[in-house]
């Protein structure tokens with residue numbers, strides 16, 4: 644069974660992490676979950692649940708962010724992917740500097756040193772220059788920087804549609820088949836060229 648470490652750090656967007664967890668479990672992935680203190684605040688604010696409630700709901704292992712002896716702290720424990728979703732500017736900065744002072748940053752460093760898939764989902768706006776530099780640095784190291792920036796060309800109707808847009812991109816990175824959003828077919832542009840409005844609520848523009 645494929646396995647992942649999913650971390651929810653203290654940026655807004657905990658609900659992206661919650662939806663990702665749900666999709667990974669549906670795809671039969673084993674998940675070790677880590678949530679920072681500020682991650683737990685955002686989880687409560689946005690989803691009205693505690694870390695242990697989330698872990699129990701999806702049947703995943705909840706690891707203590709302060710426990711650097713936990714499974715995901717070791718390179719000898721093999722995981723197929725490490726996803727920090729959302730990733731705060733602080734966690735991104737630590738990873739860009741080689742700091743592993745909690746389980747989230749330690750597992751992120753494990754992913755880097757073992758050359759395993761590491762996906763960061765930052766959420767901040769606007770970005771400070773140092774944050775942009777940190778992300779560029781990590782991208783050059785092979786880390787996937789996948790910002791929580793939903794697109795609108797698929798005509799989203801609900802917040803869940805926007806969340807799914809971002810989670811779909813994460814699942815694509817993990818080669819997990821999904822039905823979260825339709826894929827771009829190319830026919831959408833000819834529709835626009837035919838002078839039909841692509842903005843009407845009942846248009847057929849999906850990707």
Ligand SMILES: Cc1cc2nc3c(=O)[nH]c(=O)nc-3n(C[C@H](O)[C@H](O)[C@H](O)COP(=O)(O)O)c2cc1C
Pocket residue numbers: 651652653654655656679680681682684685688730731732733734766767
């Ligand atoms: C309610 C709340 C919302 C926050 N939103 C963001 C955010 O969107 N992006 C961000 O980078 N930091 C955000 N922060 C700040 C981080 O939580 C803070 O930098 C913290 O040190 C991150 O630590 P962590 O990465 O270990 O979770 C927020 C904090 C709180 C309390």
